[in-house]
Amino acid sequence: MCGIAGYAGSENAITTLVLLLLELQHRGQESAGIAIATADGRIHSIVGKGLVIEALNGSELSKLFEVGKVFGGIGHVRYATSGGYMDSQAQPLVVSSNGYTIAVAFNGTIANYIQLAKEFNLRGVGGDATVLTHTLLRLAKELGNDIVEALKVLPSYVIGGYSIVILTSEPRLIAARDPYGFRPLAIAKHGNGLYIASETAALDVLGATDWREVLPGEIVSYDGHSLEITRTSISTPISPCIFEYVYFSRPDSIFNGVSVYVTRVRMGEELARVAPVSGDVVIPVPDSGRAAAIGFSRVSGIPLEEGIVVNKYVGRGFIAPPTIRDTISKLKYGFVRGSINMKKVVLVDDSIVRGTTMKSLVNKLRAFGAREVHVRVASSPFKYPCFMGIDIASRAELLAWRAASIIDIAKSIEADSVGYNTIEGLLKAVGLPLVCHACFSGLYPFKGLTVDELEKMFIR
Ligand code: SF4
Incomplete structure (x- = not known):
């Protein structure tokens, strides 16, 4: 990107x-x-x-x-x-x-x-x-x-x-x-x-x-x-990129005639239907999880509160070089004790790619008093690399590819539970007949080319 x-x-x-x-x-x-x-x-x-x-x-x-x-x-x-x-x-x-x-x-x-x-x-x-x-x-x-x-x-x-x-x-x-x-x-x-x-x-x-x-x-x-x-x-x-709606684009942008913000809210609404959980508070991971958290809160009836404050001056962790990604994810977030302490928190984010940020957030929420932390993800498990504009070199980097099950993912980020959107839910939220969702489905739009062949071809 x-x-x-x-x-x-x-x-x-x-x-x-x-x-x-x-x-x-x-x-x-x-x-x-x-x-x-x-x-x-x-x-x-x-x-x-x-x-x-x-x-x-x-x-x-x-x-x-x-x-x-x-x-x-x-x-x-x-x-x-x-x-x-x-x-x-x-x-x-x-x-x-x-x-x-x-x-x-x-x-x-x-x-x-x-x-x-x-x-x-x-x-x-x-x-x-x-x-x-x-x-x-x-x-x-x-x-x-x-x-x-x-x-x-x-x-x-x-x-x-x-x-x-x-x-x-x-x-x-x-x-x-x-x-x-x-x-x-x-x-x-x-x-x-x-x-x-x-x-x-x-x-x-x-x-x-x-x-x-x-x-x-x-x-x-x-x-x-x-x-x-x-x-x-x-x-x-x-085959426009569905991940532009999930994470990349600004919420105030329009892509293929569709509002990024509205799509993110709809993804959150779908998520609340396909991966429901009870909780005291919905907390968004700022900034790109916020619109989905609004949708999740609307459908679930669980109140939305700001519990994580982002320090905008340290950059976006996902698009930072690997050598400083961990440090960034530590420095980037502050926590609002009043929204978290003694609460059963539903933490909503747009996606989990490598899992680095999410694990650190879950542990911080517990340190600030959360009784339980249930992670809900507005997109589907990110299992396949992208050869059209994201820095994912191989499947080995992807938490959802390495994990044997959703329970495994929850264990590895130390959450009480994890729930994802379905690809059908994402497509419904975007509302376009044709989009690329290869990083979730493994179905690349290049005729006859599999993920193995693409990985071999593309050396970073
Ligand atoms: S694989 Fe497709 S949907 Fe995923 S990031 Fe790349 S272009 Fe976007």
């Missing part, structure tokens, strides 16, 4: 990109970067480690303001899915060949990037973002320096998921989603410009409320005057 943004128009492009990235910060905290194109087609970029506020600051950013008349640009906040943490994979990536330059920022994962690197003879190019960028440049060169034509054929080479923004030296600003539509992307032709962001909430905050979502397989190209909309030549059944 990463956040991507783009802008071209009469507003200050650098400031607009930084603001969009701040609104997408929850999608990645390891690095941030922007690339801008001047009106005469020169591309300049800066990338840095950490949050937007740390990475896009100081003298490097000041220099960008002095490059001359700016056409527009693209931006990226990174959460690593391949290529490791804190490395050269910070985006946007800028590559050139014979005077044709592209800058690329993408959200997703290219599972077959090693195979692609061989096919295109990309020696010494590592990481899926770099391989994708070079592949696009090669295809564009073969197709008359036309990046839109390259995007049309890209899905026939790629296994994985991508939403992408590209800046070219023509200059042009381009946005595209893979034909499955795994990851979100929205545009707004607003005022005198084109705004692009991973999530609709970022566009709303900047006042570009007349957005529309880029459709799966759609390619949008903007030259500063007119908008050209075309499609990839490959068609597949669509």
